[in-house]
Amino acid sequence: xxxxxxxxxxxxxxxxxxxxxxxxxxxxxxxxxxxxxxxxxxxxxxxxxxxxxxxxxxxxxxxxxxxxxxxxxxxxxxxxxxxxxxxxxxxxxxxxxxxxxxxxxxxxxxxxxxxxxxxxxxxxxxxxxxxxxxxxxxxxxxxxxxxxxxxxxxxxxxxxxxxxxxxxxxxxxxxxxxxxxxxxxxxxxxxxxxxxxxxxxxxxxxxxxxxxxxxxxxxxxxxxxxx
Ligand SMILES: [Zn+2]
Ligand SMILES: [Zn+2]
Numbered sequence: 001x002x003x004x005x006x007x008x009x010x011x012x013x014x015x016x017x018x019x020x021x022x023x024x025x026x027x028x029x030x031x032x033x034x035x036x037x038x039x040x041x042x043x044x045x046x047x048x049x050x051x052x053x054x055x056x057x058x059x060x061x062x063x064x065x066x067x068x069x070x071x072x073x074x075x076x077x078x079x080x081x082x083x084x085x086x087x088x089x090x091x092x093x094x095x096x097x098x099x100x101x102x103x104x105x106x107x108x109x110x111x112x113x114x115x116x117x118x119x120x121x122x123x124x125x126x127x128x129x130x131x132x133x134x135x136x137x138x139x140x141x142x143x144x145x146x147x148x149x150x151x152x153x154x155x156x157x158x159x160x161x162x163x164x165x166x167x168x169x170x171x172x173x174x175x176x177x178x179x180x181x182x183x184x185x186x187x188x189x190x191x192x193x194x195x196x197x198x199x200x201x202x203x204x205x206x207x208x209x210x211x212x213x214x215x216x217x218x219x220x221x222x223x224x225x226x227x
Contacts, residue, residue: 023085024078032082032097040079041104046070049197049225058107058219067207067218070105075196075224083195083223087131095131098223099138102193106221109189112146114139115210117194117202118154118176135223136193151179152206175202178209189217198226 021028024036047053048060049069055061058068073079079101086094116132124130133150140146155177192206203220210218 023081030097031085031091031094036078037097037101040073040101044072044105046105047225049200049222066204067220068107069197070102070107070219070221071197071225072101072105072223073225075226077224080196080224087127087195090127090129092129092134095134095138099135099142102135102139102221102223103142106143106191106219108144109191109217109219110145111185111188112143112191113185113188114143114146114148114191114193115152115206116148116150117192117206118150118152120154132194135195139193149182151182152176152209153179176206176209178213182213184210184214186214186216189219190215192218192220194220194222196224196226197222 020030022033022036023031024039025033027033027035046055046058046069048055048063048066049071050066051060051062053060053062055069058070060066060069075083082094082098085091086098114136116130116136119130119132133148136148140148153176155175190210192203192210194203197203203222207218207220
């Protein structure tokens with residue numbers, strides 16, 4: 001088992017020591033070494049983000065109106081640190097191992113259509129890339145017969161960071177729209193992907209839109225749960 005240093009103990013230490021050292025163990029080479037990647041996968045225990053019950057199948061028995069949800073881990077753990085450096089330090093190469101981790105925790109489904117939750121345009125300009133789309137592109141390569149469809153768009157450039165839970169929930173219901181030209185294929189499984197579950201408002205709003213459009217099989221997946 002690798003000697004993983006929690007990012008809460010030494011934030012950013014390894015990136016100061018070497019630009020291409022593993023965020024988990026400091027090993028020089030890549031921002032996430034295979035051992036630390038496999039460690040994250042082996043530690044995965046699926047929880048319902050609402051009631052926090054163990055939910056190995058993704059479908060929480062307590063929260064009936066939710067689709068199956070798959071979450072890699074907690075934002076306070078290594079996975080949270082990886083998302084942070086990926087997004088804010090633009091370590092784009094992390095998209096590959098992050099997609100591999102998602103691929104490992106997701107069930108196999110027929111003809112999956114992966115939908116990244118759209119990032120607001122200002123953030124894409126600032127970072128130079130859409131972080132959810134980049135991971136989704138790599139996830140598509142790992143899944144048989146998978147497709148990426150950017151069928152969700154943002155209605156407004158609203159930022160959710162710092163807003164109250166109530167504001168977020170209210171904003172989310174009108175934040176997204178589905179491409180009116182898209183044809184829903186009822187036999188496919190739609191995989192909604194975002195990096196972090198905070199209130200879950202955005203993902204639940206996107207889920208409701210897809211359902212209203214006639215989608216029967218929807219899965220939500222995120223990398224980290226914010227506590
Ligand atoms: Zn490592
Ligand atoms: Zn639940």
